[in-house]
Amino acid sequence: MYQVPITTVETLERNISQFLRRWLGLPKSLSCIALYGHTNKLQLLFSGLTEEFKVTRAREVLLYRDSSDTRVSSAGIEVRTGRKWRAQEAVQLAEARLRHGVLVGSVAVGRAGLGCHKTPRYDRAQGRVRQQMIQGEVRAEVEEERRSKTVAMRQQGAWTNWEHALTRKITWSELWRSEPARLKFLIQSVYDVLPSPANLHCWGLAEAPSCPLCPARGSLEHILSCCPKALGKGRYRWRHDQVLKAVADTICAGIQQIKHQPLARPYNVFVRAGEKPQSHPKVPADLLSTAGDWQLKVDLGRQLKFPDHITSTTLRPDMVLTSESTKQVVLLELTVPWEDRIEEAFERKKAKYLDLVEDCRRKGWRARCEPIEVGCRGFPGQSLHRSLRLLGIRGAQERKATRNICEAAEKASRWLWIKRGDVWLSALLGHKSGSDHPRLGRPGEGV
DSSP, rough: TTTTOOHHOOOOOHHHHHHHHHHTOOOOOTTTHHHHSSSEEEOOOOOOHHHHHHHHHHHHHHHHHOSSSHHTTSSSSOOOOOOOOHHHHHHHHHHHHHHHHHOOOOOOTTOOOOTSOOOOOTTTOOHHHHHHHHHHHHHHHHHHHHHHHHHOTTTTGGGGOOTTBEEEEHHHHHHHOOOOHHHHHHHHHHOSSOOOOHHHHHHTTTTTOOSSSSSBBOOHHHIIIIIIHHTTTTEEEEEEEEHHHHHHHHHHHHHHHTSSSOOOOOOOOHHHHOOOOOHHHHHHHHSSSGOOEEEEEOOOOSSOOTTTTHHHHHHHEEEEETTTTTTTTEEEEEOOOOGGHHHHHHHHHHHHHHHHHHHHHTTEEEEEEEEEEBBSHHHHHHHHHHHHHHOOHHHHHHHHHHHHHHHHHHHHHHHHHHHHTTTTTTTTTGGGSSSSSSOOOTTTTTO
């Protein structure tokens, strides 16, 4: 038991990965990095056996070497793990990396500024904290190896370019509650291993890689985001409206909650002579609490017309939030793009409504435009959290709203994938079509 080589552990992990793919209904071509990666955009709840084996062996080395019993620490006990990977060398490398980190100092992590992520210094850590840092560095080395392999994969590693998409984590409760077919579609769509015409042609199972609706190459990106025929028939518009409904329901719930709370009004604090001002916890300011007469108009069912008493325009934002008493107007524009183009969509929508916002401000209104991006596979952009927090939707409400919005995008995209080769009917499933967009039924029906 204590002398199992790393090659045996890797063989066991391959067998475990095979059964996990079979349990989740995933193809054999899916890399095990999708199952065990801790820095993926879609993080599952599994941990690799090889990774846990290395961390456990590193902890065993530290247990013998740093033992308080001098007879144990001076015995020179060697932890045997085979010739391919040695635990003693891994611990020494982890300590060298930590010492180098002390010399480098604080660095920026992602797009966060300096000092946002505080970590204990290795040269000041003692006891259990020091051992945990070494074990974490061993785990980080395994994750870096996974990351380097992911970058080399063109399709299954495309998620590394999603710089502006937030991470999604699948918990055990979500795994047991969700439909197997839905989870299967989510994982396969993220790593682009769905049986699209382009993939079938690459695998030798189809003669031509053309799209079912147009002569273009039928990749997953083309089917879910770029097909001109699907765009002309209103398929993407239908998915956009499904996500828009979820966003509108969240904002309506926030408005109803604010109506039962006192409005946030500025007040002056008077301090008597010889006294010190009392410190009060800062309550984050939100937009909905500044007025009690908010009205929300949504571009669903019929064409939304911008209020004429504010300004005249031919633009049609997805949502308009107005307050007559405080003369505030908020334009919310939703986009459901391919995850690689989230930032591009944000800049485009921001520039589109820039002149309209300026016209509203010239007429005495406090106007602002907030674009919202939700990836077509259910990965939200930073703009979604920024807009929800601006309106005062935080904490558990924000997490619930984000989950509902992401699920709406994911279910709608799955429905589009299932119906990718079928004829699009405006009255399919017995649902009446609106004046400006077709409906294909609710995503939960038959999906």
